[in-house]
Amino acid sequence: MxxxxxxxxxxxxxxxxxxxxxxxxxxxxxxxxxxxxxxxxxxxxxxxxxxxxxxxxxxxxxxxxxxxxxxxxxxxxxxxxxxxxxxxxxxxxxxxxxxxxxxxxxxxxxxxxxxxxxxxxNLDELAQFLGTDTNDGVELGKLKFHDLPARLDLTKLLRKHVAILAMSGSGKSYTAAVLVEELLERAREEGRVASIIVDTHGEYTTLAQANDGVDYSDRATVVKGGNVKIGVPNMSAYQFREFSPDMSGSQVRELNRVLKGLRSEMRSGKGRYDLDDVIARVEEDGESKKNTRQALLDRLYDLKSLQIFGKNDYPNWRKLAQPGEVAILDLSGVLNLRKKRVILTYFTRKLFNKRKTGQAPPFALFLEEAHQFAPSKKSVISSSILKTLAREGRKFYASLVLISQRPVRLSTTILSQANTNIILRVTNPYDLDHIKQSSERITRDTADIISSLPVGQALIVGEAVNHPIFVKIRQRKTQEAKHGASLKEVAKKYEKQHDQELEDAKAFTK
Incomplete structure (x- = not known):
């Protein structure tokens, strides 16, 4: 004692x-x-x-x-x-x-x-009691009020999925970045996983930048959302239907026949095809009924408006999933939410299928603004694959890391599969109730502490620990994204830029 x-x-x-x-x-x-x-x-x-x-x-x-x-x-x-x-x-x-x-x-x-x-x-006995005494675990910070590292077992943390929940500005993305850094620093003999981040606000791109002697640029790849392409030859008619759910059975059959013909021509050496080629083939097809053909064309043109379909996948799934590396899908420049969901759906399904056959390494998919991709009130394009990954991912070591500021808007089916919760400050009573319902280990007293947590401190509860613990998240080794400009500075910058544009326009008209 x-x-x-x-x-x-x-x-x-x-x-x-x-x-x-x-x-x-x-x-x-x-x-x-x-x-x-x-x-x-x-x-x-x-x-x-x-x-x-x-x-x-x-x-x-x-x-x-x-x-x-x-x-x-x-x-x-x-x-x-x-x-x-x-x-x-x-x-x-x-x-x-x-x-x-x-x-x-x-x-x-x-x-x-x-x-x-x-x-x-006693710190040694406490570490053993809490389950934070693993030597090769991921260290997120230190136990609050104790000089004890919060070092969590990798399998217990990731295999049954993780949810990082907090109100805006409380450090959820910061915490996720710390977790990614820990995964990047693992040695080959410790077991390495691939990390894929769906970055909706460009907050993780700095992981690929050197900072004070820390440089992960050889292990971090940033893919701009505007450059992402889905290779049409890799898609089946049923995948088209997944992206256009109101496509009827007869339309799917007609599309399947057209795709079958294009694939046959591609194998005979004619070359790869894109969505324009599919549309052209449907338009000139004389075997289908006019109404069916026109309805199918309406849906294909609707998909074309997303400007995301090409002859090849970019990035290739192998580029996304490399052991000990991170691929950052920077979707901050993609304004269309449906387009974001299509990108997530296609690449997540492909990665999961490759993982099930052993071609892809074990991976962790970090999903920012998870409530946008798997909302609680309705089913959207990306809901199906995320539910599948949440239910079946642990069997194949395909992990899901949900990051959300509104857990009450996140699918209960998916959130309930996250057996470890990392919860930073949450004050909304509806979100707090939702969190309490999702974890029986969170008591009323614990929930009261959550609402008053300082920025950068988190409650970790669930599979990764034997008992709920409060942790002060360690400092990031990479640079934090700069989104903290004051309203005054942003307003001044806008007016200065606007005035310059007016002067340029006047000079051009003279």
Missing amino acids: TGEIGTVICTSDGPSSTQFSFVVTTRKGEIPVRRGQFIELESEEGRIIAQVQDLFKTNRYFMRPESVKEYEKGNRSLNSIFPADRWEYLVARAKASGVQTNSGLEQTTFPVSPGQKVYEA
Whole structure:
């Protein structure tokens, strides 16, 4: 046992088999214990690890407001009349997390005794208890209130998917970038996975830039959304239907016949074809009914308007999935949400299929603004493949990392498959309720702490840890994306640019 910090006391509701209170041994000028800190003590069952849920102070001389008011009249101080300062007590309420026995970690089933001494948690034993003692894990930061690295086992963290949830500006993308850095730094003998980031705001492109001696540019590839192409020869008629869900069965059959003919010509040496070639072949096809042909053309022209279809895939799936590397799909310049969903759907399905056959390495797909691609209220183009990946990905070591600022808008089916949650500050009551429902390990007290977390601090709960822990996320090694310009500077820059455009226009008309 390490330093003594208190003594268990009797209260109206304890000690019980799950919680107890203790009076804190205060030291002048020190804060001996904080809410969220782990403590330990001995019991009949063995050594108990507990977590402080709350703290409150009491003083018998200040319990009656009318007495305090009377004694304080005339600028008198209660402390000058009575030894009030000697009767102030700090009381902590703690919840037992588990008991360490000879057979391992078990739930507590018997209350501790009043008068039992409470101690600071031993760091080595605490790490073993929490499951953060793995040597080759990913280190996200340090345990809050303890000088203990939060080093999480890679398999436990990623295999059953992860959700990083927080309100805007609380550090969810920053946390995701730290996780990617950890994956990039893994040695070959430690086991490396491929990382693919669907970056909707261009926040991860700096991973490919050198910063203060850290350079991942040889392991990080940025693909601009405007350059992404889907190779039409790689698509079946049913994939076309996935992107245009109102395509009828008869239209799919006609399209399948046209594609079959084009593929046959390609194999005979005529060359690859694109969407324009498909449209031209449908237009000149005399075998199909006019109404069916026209309806099919309407849908093909609609897909053509996305300007995303070509003769070859870009990027190639092999470029996206390389062990120990990260591919960043920068979709910040793509304004059309449907286009983003089509890109995600096509490449995610291709990667997952390649992974199932063993051609692609184990991978982690980081999905920013996940609620846009898998909303709770309706099914969209990308919902199907994300649900499939969420349900079946763990069998093939294809991991999903959901990143969202509005968990209440994220598909419950998909979110429930994320067995580890990394939760930063969330204040919206609907989001908090949604998070509590998705994880039985989040108590009311824990949820209250979530709403007051400082930026950069997170609750980690679920498969990756044996008990919910609060972690201060470590500093990024790569440069953070610069999106923090003030409104004043942005407004000045716009007007300066606008004035210059007007002057250029006047000069051109003279």
